Amino acid sequence: MHKTIASWFGIGFIKGGGTIAALVTCPLIYAIWQKPAGQSDWGLFLFTIAITLIGIFSGNEVEADWGKDSSRVVIDEVAGMLITILFLPHNTCVLIAGLLLFRFFDILKPLGIRKMEALKGGTGVMADDVLAGIYGNLILQLAALIFHLR
Numbered sequence: 264m265h266k267t268i269a270s271w272f273g274i275g276f277i278k279g280g281g282t283i284a285a286l287v288t289c290p291l292i293y294a295i296w297q298k299p300a301g302q303s304d305w306g307l308f309l310f311t312i313a314i315t316l317i318g319i320f321s322g323n324e325v326e327a328d329w330g331k332d333s334s335r336v337v338i339d340e341v342a343g344m345l346i347t348i349l350f351l352p353h354n355t356c357v358l359i360a361g362l363l364l365f366r367f368f369d370i371l372k373p374l375g376i377r378k379m380e381a382l383k384g385g386t387g388v389m390a391d392d393v394l395a396g397i398y399g400n401l402i403l404q405l406a407a408l409i410f411h412l413r
Contacts, residue, residue, distance in 0.1 A: 265324035268317060268338060275335035284337035285366060288344040289358055296353040304350055311345040315389055318342050322385025332380055332388050339392035343369060346396025351403050352412045364402055368395035 270276060274284045295307050318338040329335055347365040351357050368376060369392055376398070379390035407413060 265321040266328070266335075269321040269325045269329075269336040271337045271341055275333075275337040280334065280337045281340045281369065282366060284340040285344045285362055285369075288341050289362060292345065292348050292358060293355075300353065303353070307345065308349055311342060311349060314338065314345060315342045315393065318389045319385035322388035324385075326384055326388075336388055339389045340365075340369065342389060343392030343396035343399075346393060347399035347403070349400055351400070352407055354412075357403060357407070357412065360406070361399055361403055364399035365396055368398045374398065 267273070270280070271284045271287070274280050274287060277283055292307065295310065296303050298306060318336075318341075321338060322336055325333065325336060344362065344365050347361040348358065351361070368374075372380075372391060372395070374394075376391050376394045379394050380387050382390050
């Protein structure tokens with residue numbers, strides 16, 4: 264069960280699984296956005312918290328078999344993508360920009376993101392993507408303010 268969850272239902276076994284997991288998260292976000300704005304924002308927030316906690320737990324469980332921060336674990340990309348989009352305007356351009364920013368920060372790991380991988384177990388697996396998502400979200404929040412996207 265933990266391998267299924269950590270690999271986001273098998274996506275982690277595909278080459279480029281991290282990018283694919285982030286891409287697959289986009290229609291999920293779009294579906295959540297279809298609820299009224301206040302409900303969808305808080306629903307997305309609660310879903311993000313749940314995915315992050317489940318990811319930490321499952322990351323701990325699969326580490327013994329798959330090794331530290333295995334590329335097969337992609338639930339961290341799901342959590343990072345969700346964080347990138349939290350409390351932002353609900354439109355496709357924001358979603359695409361969020362995907363690009365999240366993958367930029369997740370792949371290059373600047374600004375202390377790489378240091379997060381040193382944390383133990385599932386926390387280390389999830390923390391770098393959480394921070395990448397936070398950085399992406401901050402940039403998009405600033406862009407939303409500057410360009411009056413609210």
